[in-house]
Amino acid sequence: xxxxxxxxxxxxxxxxxxxxxYTRSDHRLLQALTERWRPETNTFHLRHxxxxxxxxxxxxxxxxxxxxxxxxGITDHDDWASVL
Numbered sequence: 132x133x134x135x136x137x138x139x140x141x142x143x144x145x146x147x148x149x150x151x152x153y154t155r156s157d158h159r160l161l162q163a164l165t166e167r168w169r170p171e172t173n174t175f176h177l178r179h180x181x182x183x184x185x186x187x188x189x190x191x192x193x194x195x196x197x198x199x200x201x202x203x204g205i206t207d208h209d210d211w212a213s214v215l
Contacts, residue, residue: 144199147193147194148193148195151193
């Protein structure tokens with residue numbers, strides 16, 4: 132990671148993601164889930180019923196905090212290299 136942006140990533144609370152490392156993906160499982168996704172309802176349609184992923188699920192899986200101020204906003208930067 133570029134040392135110039137590290138303080139910003141740490142301040143955002145997302146630095147943990149940089150230390151997660153590589154995770155192996157089960158491509159067959161991802162393909163099966165993709166085929167069962169219904170964008171109309173934002174759910175997976177499985178044999179036992181509908182299932183969705185919540186913000187709490189993501190927090191548990193990644194260890195990211197879900198409380199506090201949101202990491203969002205509007206920017207008018209045209210050249211992101213100038214921000215670094």
